[in-house]
Amino acid sequence: MKVTISVEGSEFSLDVEPQESVLRIKQKIEHILRIPVASQALSIWGWELIDGLDMEDYSTIDESTKIVLTIRKPAPIPLPPANSKNRITVKFSARKIVLEVDQTETVRSLKEKIHIVDGTPIKRMALFFAGRELDEEFRYLTAYGISDNAEIVVFLKSAVSAADQLPVSRTPLLNVMVQTASCLLNSAMIPLDMIRDSSTVSELRQFLLKEKILPPDDYIFIHKQRIMRESCSLRWHGVENGDFLYVFKGTVSQGKV
CATH class of the missing domain: 3.10.20.90 (Phosphatidylinositol 3-kinase Catalytic Subunit; Chain A, domain 1)
Structure with a gap:
């Protein structure tokens, strides 16, 4: 058509x-x-x-x-003022170093500077400021609120991946948020602790109904703008800790091919 x-x-x-x-x-x-x-x-x-x-x-x-x-027109990213220097403290578990950084410094360039000064491998660094991980490599430090005399904490990731360290029989747990659609259900944002990533969408649905979080009805579950399959696990759908799932009333109709 x-x-x-x-x-x-x-x-x-x-x-x-x-x-x-x-x-x-x-x-x-x-x-x-x-x-x-x-x-x-x-x-x-x-x-x-x-x-x-x-x-x-x-x-x-x-x-x-x-x-x-x-x-959609992307919002311009404001540049921090040029030629401005800040002194920050980089704290390890047993030592500290003081570095001078530009306000145009990014998380990545800070990691490179720490590597040059201290020798710590870049891939093993996880940087934190005020309890928040600096997880966007090419974001400006100023965007995280880092200014003069700030203290950056360095945690070292294990050389062995976390997946290799987990027992084979262990199933990771998730903490996800279920957001109901305000136009179709009473709008609510429901945190779901202790949901296993091996759980299927059907099992999640039964859990929500059993706990009376949702009233009996037909629902569509959506994750990252894609309809979720009833028989597939949350892991299969790529659901990660802290993700949002959206719930709409209705069913998915399958057209004839």
Whole structure:
């Protein structure tokens, strides 16, 4: 079928199949308009379409439907002031060193500087400031609130991976948040401690119903804009500790191929 794509005052037609995902439609638009997928937001009647859903999941979409394309413009990243120096203390378990860093320093460049001065392997460093890990390598130190006289704590990761250290029989636990959709359920954000990453979506559903966290009904679980499969584990879906799962009322209809 053909749908109409409206973008910034102009329109064009696009051939789509019922089984095509929203993500695939964005890829087609990228090929035509050279607009990166990450910069696209597609919506109908003010509701944004989810990448992991297919066209047939939106039963109201037909050839008379107009899909609005909004181009997301990335927010500019402010640069810290140039030619400004800070003295920071880098603290190890049994020693400290003092370094002078520019305000244009990134987490990565700080790790490189520590390696040059102290010899600590970069891959083994985990840097923390005020209890928060500096986990974005190319983010400015100032973006983490680091200024003059700040203290950075260095933890050394084991040379053996954490997965190698775990007993084979041990199953990691997760602490995930379940966010219900405000338009379909009573809006709530529910932390779920002690959920195993080997649990399937079906087992998670039964747990939520048993604990009366959700009322009896049919639900769709979504993780990172993709519908989750009932028989697959949270680990299979890539769910990690601290992730958000979204719950919507409804079922997934399978179209005929």
